[in-house]
Amino acid sequence: MEKKENYTVSIYTENNIGLLNRISAIFLKRHINIDTINSSPSELDQIYRFVIVVKVSEKDIKKIITQIEKQIEVIAAFFHTDKETIFQESALYKVKSKSLFEERHIQNIIKNSHAKIVTVSPEFFVIEKTGFREETEKLYKDLAPYGLLQFVRSGRISVTKEPLNITEILNEK
């Protein structure tokens, strides 16, 4: 078996209906599970950026990238290892307000994790933490014993250390 690694796939695309389906179909066809996926506007007007994290071999990721780039509305696709990117994930934690007042320990957890309190109401409060997977997971584990009403974590967002020559690619075409 070849060594599998986390790869961050960055895809610049036109903003068209159905493109998400077309891109995910390429992973589906190869029986590859998508770890996280995020889609948002990019630094360029009218151009979208998908950030997808998958765990595959280097040989596979190269083939996947050419097949993604082959899709008509994909402008360019890139892959990077964790070392080559700056990446973050955001998580939200909804906790009963009662436990904040009754369990003094929670206040310390929040303080030590450098998490932000987003909102507080008589019934619940919401904490936000942005960082690496290990950090958001640690906070989850710490808060879980006090009863989490809801927990959600975003897909990875990432920028690369090296410049992506997307503007040049667009100008060439």
Add this chain to the structure above:
Amino acid sequence: MKISGSEAIIKCLLEENVDLIYGYPGGAIMPFYDSLYNFQDKINHVLVRHEQGATHAAQGYSRSSGKVGVVIATSGPGATNLVTGIADAQIDSTPMVCITGQVASNLLGSDAFQETDIIGITTPITKWNYQITKASEISTILSKAFYIARSGRPGPVLIDITKDAQFEMTEFLYKKHKKLRSYNPKPEISDNSITDACALINKAKKPFILFGQGVILANAEEEFKKLIEKTGIPSAWTILGLSALATDHPLNVGMLGMHGNYGPNVLTNECDLLIAVGMRFDDRVTGNLNYYAKQAKIIHLEIDPAEINKNVKVDVAVLGDLKNTLPKIIEKVEEKKYEKWLEKFRELNQIEYDKVIKDDLFPKKEKITMGEVIHQINIATKGNAIIVTDVGQHQMVACRYAKFNESKSNITSGGLGTMGFALPAAIGAKMGAPKREVIAVIGDGGFQMTIQELGTIFQTGVPVKIVVLNNDFLGMVRQWQQLFFDKRYSSTEMVNPDFVAIANGYQIESERISKREDLKKNIQKMIDSPNPFFMEVVVGKEDNVFPMIPTGESVSNMRLS
């Protein structure tokens, strides 16, 4: 002046010089058919008997003419019936535009009558697809559809048009698409790749060329011939590359792959340079990749970057359209001859002839063989016919033995292996090349998968010649059961109807041949007929196709029996 969306669709087809379409009407596409009524003198609509038949007919039309095949169907079942043909066109790179009707846009997502998400369904099997909900989008999107279908590595495009968009009135202005910023159909040619490739070619001692359909799709048959004649390199074809080079060309050393010829398969593992020209190293060509041409340097001439290093790691990739890359290579390669190397191909060919071919073409056994039918067809047509094949034993035999003088003469379902392809594809092939003889060679299994298209032949009178090679078995599966599953013939024996009676029901002239002495004269009778003709040939029930590379074996371990 405003026109309806449905009329705009037809105007787009006319702008793209489409004069022939295949289709089947139904609720959500009715506005289109109503507008078509006014354009019957400009567009010939062929009413098929099943939408799958429309896709294969469009494929056959495209493969014989080089033009884009056009298919029309309604929503729901009409659209889902296109799926097999679209997948076939995608894997065999056939340019096709499918237009489907869809429920009105206000009903989308409501599980309306005959609503289906055909965009979702066809996403992985189309080069591009798009749903139109406004009449104003029609001209831009259809222009884009034709551009994408035919440019670069061709493929199928599906455009789904809601019923209200077909009714809606719109201004019509047509602009042909020539460019899309997110799409690069013809990769720029790197001079370095040409230099590197030519250096390898010039110093090779035992070079070997594999050519595929890319040569035909690029219209580069002449350039390809020039290359091999200048370099003197023996050349073998993939099943879709067949007919790109005349079969009797002295440098044509035969067919690659599982049931191809002995020489080119075995010598793949002896050459020192493998030059792949417009082919994609399909697993049926390469056998076990761990033992495939490991001793050789590999050059890959290819238009689609996604094919480079996909199955076989190459030393030099020459990206680009063959029409442009081949002349650059021809310029830089030395004139050579490889007599001793070619002699090896001839030696192995002689072994194959003695052990396999002789008994296939000139059998001594009582029952007619598939090979001798193809041999007799060759004699009658002098290699000038278009041969359309289905999938299975007869396909392998026909491709092994058919003679071709001209390109675009071999039409078959290669990548997808779609049984039922041949009969409708032959209809389209004849319409795409009306002056040429078109002969469909089909097995008894595949024939019954799209047998209803005899109705299309009856209604249009299109003079295709149909040869069904009947062994009352799903022959290829039966052969595998015999060789690899202990002769356990699970669900492969067919109790067949009276095919001649069925053909007669459609008033198609027909013959059943079961004796060798009747074969030659009846094939001549079939060729001489100006009308559609049906011929059933009863062949040996348990004949096998050899040589063969069993699954998982190396190309050099080809079995001759």
